[in-house]
Amino acid sequence: MDQSPFNLIANSLIAKISSSHISQASLDIGVYDDLQNFKESLLSIKALLRNIDFVKVQIYSTQLWLREIKHVLYDAENVLDEFECERLRNEMVNAHVNSRNKSVTDTVEEMEEQQIIQLRNILQKQKFLLVLDNVWFEDPLKWGELMNLMSSSMEGSKILVTTRSHSIASMMGTIPSHNLKGLSMEDSLFLFEKIAFKIEVGREIVNKCGGVPLAIRLLGKLFSDYEIHEWEFKTDIEFWDVTLDDSIxxxxxxxxxxxxxxxxxxxxxxxxxxxxxxxxxxxxxxxxxxxxxxxxxxxxxxxxxxxxxxxxxxxxxxxxxxxxxxxxxxxxxxxxxxxxxxxxxxKYECHMVSSNIQNVPENVQHLSFAEDDLLGNSFTSKSVAVRTILFPIEGVGASSLAFLNMCVSRYRYLRILDLSDSTYETLPWSIGKLRHLRFLSLERNEKIKRVPVSICKLYNLQVLNLVGCIKLEILPKGLRNLVSLRQLGITTKEAVLPENDIANLNSLEILNIESCENLQSLFVGIKLPTLRTLTVTKCGSLKSLPLDINHFPQLETLLVDNCEYLDLTKGYDNLNSNLRLKAIHLHSLAQLSTIPCWLQESTSTLQSLLVVDCKNLEVLPEWLSTSSSLVSFGMVNCPKLMFLPNDFHRLTALGYFRIEGCPELCRKCQPQVGEYWSKISHINQIFVDQPEDIKEDEKEEQLEEEL
The missing domain is CATH 1.10.10.10 (Winged helix-like DNA-binding domain superfamily/Winged helix DNA-binding domain)
Structure with a gap:
C-alpha cells in the first residue's frame, strides 16, 4: 500500500468528497461541480506524487514545494470540514422539528409531481438542444425517469451530456458517446509554461499529469510561487525518486x-x-x-x-x-x-514557543507554550491555519484575554484548545463559533465560575475537560447537544449532575468526575451504554456508587480516589453487577478493608489491580489468584496488609509487581529470602520496598565496612 503522506491525505479528502453528506451539501449550495473538479485534481496529484515521502526529500527547494502541496491539502480539508459542521448543525436543528418534517416532505413530493406534469406539457412536441455539462449524478432510476420523459414528450430533440464518469456515460442508452482524451504533451507543456515558467524538467513533470488540465494548472500555480533558479535541477537528477539525506x-x-x-x-x-x-x-x-x-x-x-x-x-x-x-x-x-x-x-508544522524560541514558522499548524508570560506583544503568528493550542506543562497556563480573543477570532480552524492552568474568570461567548473544535480543556482553572452555553453548539467537540475548575457553580445547559463527545471531565459545586443530559451522550467513552464535594449519589437508574472508563475522585460527600452490566455494559476501567464516605461494599446485596472490568484502581478509601466481592465477576477479564493509601485494607481475597489475565499488581501504603493469596504463584501472566509502604508484606516479599519470594520470582518487573529495620541493618553493615 502506498503510504506517502500526500496520497494518504488526498485519500482522506477524496473519501469525504465522495460521501453522501458532502455530496448533498455541495448540491444544496451550488458547489458540487467545483468539488468534483477538485476531486479530479486530487487523483492527478496522487498519480504525480505516488512514491514521494516528505522526510526523504533531499533537495531543499523541493521540500518547500512539497510542504506547499501539503498546506493546500490541509486548506481543502478545512473547507470540507465546514460541510460536516453544517451537516451536524442541521441534524441538531431537525431533531427539534421532527414532528413537522413528515408534513413538509409530503408537500414537497406533491410539488415535484406537479412540476413533472408541467414540464411534460411544456416539452410536448417541441424541439430542443439539451446540454447537461459535467454531470456526476449516478442514480440510474432518476436517469431512467428523465429519459422516458424526454422520449415521450420531445420530437427530434438533441441531448449533449458531458461527464468524467464512465458509469454515467453507460447510462445514456442510445445517446451517442465520445471518449475525449487528455491534452497532448505539447499542449500540456504550453499550458504549464504559460502559468509557471519554462524549466528544464518541465516535460517530465507535465508527463505525470496525464493530460489533465486541472492538474497541470495546479502544479503550474505551485511552481510559479518560487523563483526560476529554485527549480532549475540538473537533468541527471530523477525528480521523483530521491534518497534520504542523513542531515535531515x-x-x-x-x-x-x-x-x-x-x-x-x-x-x-x-x-x-x-x-x-x-x-x-x-x-x-x-x-x-x-x-x-x-x-x-x-x-x-x-x-x-x-x-x-x-x-x-x-x-x-x-x-x-x-x-x-x-x-x-x-x-x-x-x-x-x-x-x-x-x-x-x-519543525515546520509543530512549534513550542519559549523565551528562547519565539519565531513561529509561517504555516505552522500546531503550537504549544512553555511559559505563560509569552502571550503579550512578544508573541506573533502570521498563520491562520493553526489547529492546536497547547499548554502542556502543569502550572503554566494562559492569562491574557487578548491572547484568548486572538485564538477565537483568528484561528477559525482550531481543533484543539488546551487552556489548562489558565486564569480566566469567564470565556467569550464567541467561543461557540469555533465549529471545528474537537478538544477543549479548562483543567485546573481555579477562577472560572461559569462556562458560556454557546459551547453546547460545538457539535464536533470530542473532549470537554472541566476538571479542577473548583469555582464552577453550574455546568452549561444543553450538554446533550454535544453529540460527538467521547470524553467528559467535570468539577462543579452542584449537588446533582445533569445525568439525563449525560445519558444522552451516545458516544461517551470516558467520564471523569472530580472534586464535586456536594455530590451525594451517582447514576440512579441511568444507563451509559458506551462508557468504558469511569473515574470518581475527591467527591467527599459521595456515599454510593451502584454499577452493573445492564447500565454500564462496556465499562472496563474503574478508578475511585479519595472519597472518604464511599463504601464500595454497600448497595450490592441485591444487585448482580456482572461487570467485566479490565482495570481497577482504588485510592485513599478509608472504608475499604478488603476488595469488594462484587468485583469477583471480573476475574476472567482483570488486567490491572492497584490499591493505594487504603490504611484499613487487611485482606486480599483468594479469588484474586484466579485472575488469569492479570498483568499489573500494586499495593502501596496499605500498612495493615500482611498476606498474599495462597495461589498467587498461578498468576503467570503477571509482569509488573509493586509492594510499597506495607511493612510486613514487604518483608515477606524480599528477594531470595522472603517467605513469598517463590510466589513472585517469575515476574519480570518486581519493585518491593525494604522495611525500615532491614534498611537500618544495611546502614550498619555499610558503616562497618567503611570502618
Whole structure:
C-alpha cells in the first residue's frame, strides 16, 4: 500500500468528497461541480506524487514545494470540514422539528409531481438542444425517469451530456458517446509554461499529469510561487525518486522509516512537549483523534484501541522509556534523542514557543507554550491555519484575554484548545463559533465560575475537560447537544449532575468526575451504554456508587480516589453487577478493608489491580489468584496488609509487581529470602520496598565496612 503522506491525505479528502453528506451539501449550495473538479485534481496529484515521502526529500527547494502541496491539502480539508459542521448543525436543528418534517416532505413530493406534469406539457412536441455539462449524478432510476420523459414528450430533440464518469456515460442508452482524451504533451507543456515558467524538467513533470488540465494548472500555480533558479535541477537528477539525506534526521531510529504515515503524523505531535514529560495514553489518544490522525477503527474497536495499538508499536520500537502498562492505559516518557528527532521532522508544522524560541514558522499548524508570560506583544503568528493550542506543562497556563480573543477570532480552524492552568474568570461567548473544535480543556482553572452555553453548539467537540475548575457553580445547559463527545471531565459545586443530559451522550467513552464535594449519589437508574472508563475522585460527600452490566455494559476501567464516605461494599446485596472490568484502581478509601466481592465477576477479564493509601485494607481475597489475565499488581501504603493469596504463584501472566509502604508484606516479599519470594520470582518487573529495620541493618553493615 502506498503510504506517502500526500496520497494518504488526498485519500482522506477524496473519501469525504465522495460521501453522501458532502455530496448533498455541495448540491444544496451550488458547489458540487467545483468539488468534483477538485476531486479530479486530487487523483492527478496522487498519480504525480505516488512514491514521494516528505522526510526523504533531499533537495531543499523541493521540500518547500512539497510542504506547499501539503498546506493546500490541509486548506481543502478545512473547507470540507465546514460541510460536516453544517451537516451536524442541521441534524441538531431537525431533531427539534421532527414532528413537522413528515408534513413538509409530503408537500414537497406533491410539488415535484406537479412540476413533472408541467414540464411534460411544456416539452410536448417541441424541439430542443439539451446540454447537461459535467454531470456526476449516478442514480440510474432518476436517469431512467428523465429519459422516458424526454422520449415521450420531445420530437427530434438533441441531448449533449458531458461527464468524467464512465458509469454515467453507460447510462445514456442510445445517446451517442465520445471518449475525449487528455491534452497532448505539447499542449500540456504550453499550458504549464504559460502559468509557471519554462524549466528544464518541465516535460517530465507535465508527463505525470496525464493530460489533465486541472492538474497541470495546479502544479503550474505551485511552481510559479518560487523563483526560476529554485527549480532549475540538473537533468541527471530523477525528480521523483530521491534518497534520504542523513542531515535531515540527526537522530534516526531505523524503525521510524518503516512507520505508516498515520503513525508518523502521530509521532510528530510529541515535539510539542518538553523533555522528560510524563504522558498518559488516554490524553495522547484524545489529541490524535481530535486532529483526525487515527485511521478508522475496525468493527470491534474504538479510536482508543487504535491509539493504544500505535503506542504499543512505538514502545516496541524503543521510542519510549519508563513505560508502565496498566492494562487499559499506559504511562510513559520519551527518550531525549527521540524528542529531538520529532522536533527535527516536524519543525515546520509543530512549534513550542519559549523565551528562547519565539519565531513561529509561517504555516505552522500546531503550537504549544512553555511559559505563560509569552502571550503579550512578544508573541506573533502570521498563520491562520493553526489547529492546536497547547499548554502542556502543569502550572503554566494562559492569562491574557487578548491572547484568548486572538485564538477565537483568528484561528477559525482550531481543533484543539488546551487552556489548562489558565486564569480566566469567564470565556467569550464567541467561543461557540469555533465549529471545528474537537478538544477543549479548562483543567485546573481555579477562577472560572461559569462556562458560556454557546459551547453546547460545538457539535464536533470530542473532549470537554472541566476538571479542577473548583469555582464552577453550574455546568452549561444543553450538554446533550454535544453529540460527538467521547470524553467528559467535570468539577462543579452542584449537588446533582445533569445525568439525563449525560445519558444522552451516545458516544461517551470516558467520564471523569472530580472534586464535586456536594455530590451525594451517582447514576440512579441511568444507563451509559458506551462508557468504558469511569473515574470518581475527591467527591467527599459521595456515599454510593451502584454499577452493573445492564447500565454500564462496556465499562472496563474503574478508578475511585479519595472519597472518604464511599463504601464500595454497600448497595450490592441485591444487585448482580456482572461487570467485566479490565482495570481497577482504588485510592485513599478509608472504608475499604478488603476488595469488594462484587468485583469477583471480573476475574476472567482483570488486567490491572492497584490499591493505594487504603490504611484499613487487611485482606486480599483468594479469588484474586484466579485472575488469569492479570498483568499489573500494586499495593502501596496499605500498612495493615500482611498476606498474599495462597495461589498467587498461578498468576503467570503477571509482569509488573509493586509492594510499597506495607511493612510486613514487604518483608515477606524480599528477594531470595522472603517467605513469598517463590510466589513472585517469575515476574519480570518486581519493585518491593525494604522495611525500615532491614534498611537500618544495611546502614550498619555499610558503616562497618567503611570502618
Amino acid at each position: 534526521l540527526p537522530a534516526r531510529p531505523s524503525s521510524y522509516l518503516h512507520m505508516s504515515f498515520h503513525l508518523k503524523q502521530c509521532f510528530e505531535l510529541f515535539s510539542l512537549y518538553p523533555n522528560n514529560f510524563v504522558f498518559h495514553s488516554s490524553e495522547v489518544a484524545s489529541l490524535w483523534a481530535a486532529l483526525g490522525l487515527l485511521p478508522s477503527p475496525n468493527s470491534d474497536e474504538t479510536l482508543i484501541d487504535v491509539a493504544n495499538r500505535y503506542l504499543l508499536e512505538l514502545m516496541s520500537g524503543s521510542f519510549f522509556q519508563n513505560f508502565l502498562n496498566f492494562g487499559t492505559s499506559y504511562y510513559f516518557q520519551i527518550h531525549d534523542s527521540v524528542n529531538d528527532l520529532a522536533r527535527s521532522i516536524a
